[in-house]
Amino acid sequence: MTSQEIMLNILGSQVIQNIEESNEIKYLPIFDNLLENNPSIPALALLRPDGNFIYISNNADISKLPNLLKLEASGASFQHALDNPNKMVLGRTYYFKPIGEWVIPIRKAISTSNGQIKAVLANGFRLKTSSDLFNNGLHMGDYNDIEIIRDFDDYPLHISAENVNQKSRYNKQIPQEIFKQINMALQKVYNTTLDEARHSKDIYTFHLDINGKEVITSIRYDNRYELWTMSHTKHAVITKAIINTVTIYITILITFLLVLFFIFRYIANAEEAKRQELLYQANHDTLTKLPNRNYLINNIHHWIDQKSTPFSVLYIYIDNFKNVNDSFGHHIGDLLMQEIAIRICDFVHKESLVIHMGGDEFIILSREIVHHELNICANQLIAKLSEPYKVEDISFNLSASIGISRYPEDGINLDNILRAADIAMHQSKKQKNTASVFQSEMQDSYLYRVNIEQELKNAIKNQELHMVYQPQLQDGKIIGVEALVRWINPKLGFVGPDSFIPVAESSGMMPPLGEYITNTSLSEIKEVFDATNTEFILSINISLKQFIYREFLSRLVLAIKASGINENQIKLEITENLFIEDFDHIVPLLNKIHDLGMKISLDDFGTGYSSLNILRFLPVDELKIDKSFIDDILTDLSAQKMVRNIIDICTNQNLQVIAEGVETEPQLTMLTDYGCDRFQGYLFAKPMKKDDLIAFIKSSK
């Protein structure tokens, strides 16, 4: 439109110039040039201000053309052009017969420099072929109309819409009703009026109701050409478009959330699996896959409950398992342990709980609580665990010790119940391959044992130990003494060797204790020899644990040498249990001892299970009849028989025999009758300290 206006200005100035030069309004050749170069311009005309044509292109007959000022359709805009000589004025769209097309007429009044209007230039836009602005395809679809409306009389200049009857539309003003509605909407949405909108370049958008159809309308005013541009879009379409878009976004969102959900679920599942695995590892023994101590602690609430439902704990200790590991390596040890675990699990009831406490200890939690039944059950389990094992072609014989405690009577929390079972187990361990049910006395003896272990550690250093010697006699003369150790502890008082020697043995304190005993005895007895000028045999008790100590013999020999006592004045008292351990190691060692000139006495003879055959292979010099037989010799036939047998063996094997624990004359008489002539016992002398022994020997001379 601007370019049209510029063109009209140029034409106008040419026409005016011509008028001023020749005082004549006439056709100029430039008109034809313009028409040739602007196909969008249907025609070009020059009119007088009174509305009559002076000239029109395309050679129409001017006399037949109407007066535009008087014509209804063009009069208003013609007048408007006369009223606004500086402006290009758009006329009402009409059907221009000469070219058979709808056109938008354009007029511009031309005035001289003193403001006098001399003529009106007219041309127009062809709706079909003109610029993009008046293109029929301007609207977006059948749901959208675009209207360009002339402001001063509300006629539409151009309508871009589907299926529009052009004639009926261009000859009809936009109803006032619509402008009213627009005004109201502007008020409501923008708090402005149509008038104010005319002075703004903004686009206003609002809802309208046109003939019962809800539309969204956008308007903008063109101030220069006094045009409204309006776009009406069916509300439903926009809603649908929004819904479609929203649906797409929601679908994307949901998909995204679903993907996120699955990713998170995957992560959570993986985390959970990892957590479960860690939890499993923390609560189970890696070797046997059985629940461990941790599991027991975490799950004991299933057993220890408010109703104090009773249950029992079986504490199982596999005897000597450590030896398997030491001798055959951990691989075999592990396989064997797995087999043990399987046997235990096969044995127990479903509702029982098997725990691997680690190492060679297992625990069974059972609902069985009857004392008698528990004992049977435990012994069956021991029998099962004692059946031979075969691991990688190696056969093993194991035994087990079981301690049993019961909830709630032996303890109301896990610690106490376990401790009670442990105490009972230690009781069983003393004998091996047995089961014991916890009794409160055990606790006392257990505590006593714990105290002994504690105190014994410093006994040598604190000089709490000393030696006593019990004479051994033949024909009323002293032929030897047995060295016996004594311990007086500030806290525990007098503790008998029967109590603390086993503790020293099981806690690894025997080698130093044994060394103290040997060294003290040797030096004290040397003093006795010197003081009394008498010489006899010194018997020293040697514990199994001293024997397996590698440096035992070399250190003993050194000690004897240092004391100045002759080897053949030394006798070592050993017990049968020595041969359970390692026959192949012990026998050569005994032979060495014997070869050095020392004597060997087999203590407590008859109480163990060593067969007489063994005696033939052993360098034994003496059998010692145990005190328990002497105690019963007067009343018990089997004791008598035993004593007689031992004496017979000694006669046959050419061994010496001695009876210990002789307390009465009748015992002495009977032993003498049977052929025993060496005695040790309270009847003759109690164990005594070095100085008392010196006095004893001197007085008996």
Ligand code: C2E
């Ligand atoms: P054992 O080697 O059989 O020692 C003999 C025990 O019988 C000693 O008890 C002794 O005092 C006691 N006895 C001797 N004659 C009589 C008697 O007529 N009547 C009574 N009632 N008892 C008598 P003790 O000294 O209490 O020793 C007990 C056990 O402790 C010993 O039994 C021995 O196995 C161990 N033991 C004692 N001293 C030592 C030691 O220095 N080294 C080692 N390895 N063990 C020792």
Ligand code: CA
């Ligand atoms: Ca002894």
Ligand code: CA
């Ligand atoms: Ca004995």
